[in-house]
Amino acid sequence: MTTFKIFRFVNPYKNANTYVVQIDEHDVLIIDLGNYPTTEFVNWLKHHNKNIVGLILTHEHADHCYGVDALKDYYDFNLYCSEACAINMRDPKQNYSRYIEEFETFAVKSKAIIVKDNDMLNFSGFQLRVMETPGHSPGSICLFFENGVFTGDTILNNVKTPLSFPHSNKLDYKKSKKIIMENLQSHTTIYPGHDASFLDNSFIK
Numbered sequence: 001m002t003t004f005k006i007f008r009f010v011n012p013y014k015n016a017n018t019y020v021v022q023i024d025e026h027d028v029l030i031i032d033l034g035n036y037p038t039t040e041f042v043n044w045l046k047h048h049n050k051n052i053v054g055l056i057l058t059h060e061h062a063d064h065c066y067g068v069d070a071l072k073d074y075y076d077f078n079l080y081c082s083e084a085c086a087i088n089m090r091d092p093k094q095n096y097s098r099y100i101e102e103f104e105t106f107a108v109k110s111k112a113i114i115v116k117d118n119d120m121l122n123f124s125g126f127q128l129r130v131m132e133t134p135g136h137s138p139g140s141i142c143l144f145f146e147n148g149v150f151t152g153d154t155i156l157n158n159v160k161t162p163l164s165f166p167h168s169n170k171l172d173y174k175k176s177k178k179i180i181m182e183n184l185q186s187h188t189t190i191y192p193g194h195d196a197s198f199l200d201n202s203f204i205k
């Protein structure tokens with residue numbers, strides 16, 4: 001039986017989620033970091049003597065990747081994301097920090113390991129399957145694991161996914177959503193990029 005635990009930290013901008021998967025006593029995997037790592041967040045990691053085994057970005061938008069470079073000041077870890085995310089996060093016009101007043105204009109500089117559709121990732125025994133799900137943004141991915149899925153902004157809690165960014169693609173989104181729906185099991189908990197996790201598919205708009 002697996003014993004991992006998932007903690008949710010809410011970032012101030014748009015209440016974007018950072019998930020910390022506690023894989024075992026010391027190893028944690030992080031999904032998205034949309035804020036400069038706060039003292040609370042770093043203290044939590046330090047206090048629990050955590051080792052970051054990886055950080056995966058669900059997509060390139062500023063509210064999901066703003067804190068990545070800053071966390072490198074505290075920890076050495078590998079960054080993972082899709083190819084399009086790796087390109088767009090380095091462009092303030094494509095990560096949208098240029099247009100969002102709450103952020104300084106920034107480009108993520110950290111090197112990324114590119115993940116592709118159907119890749120299986122293994123972090124100290126915690127396995128995730130990558131699904132490329134473009135639509136909301138070109139670099140969006142979902143990450144399926146044992147009984148859950150991290151969906152970034154591709155599936156949200158009771159809210160329609162915004163497809164109004166210049167780089168959004170409605171046709172791609174339709175295809176991505178269809179594949180996600182086909183892969184959801186009755187016991188799959190959805191961990192969206194904003195708001196609380198949920199199990200009931202009727203919350204998918």
Ligand SMILES: [Zn+2]
Nearest residue numbers: 059061136153
């Ligand atoms: Zn987004």
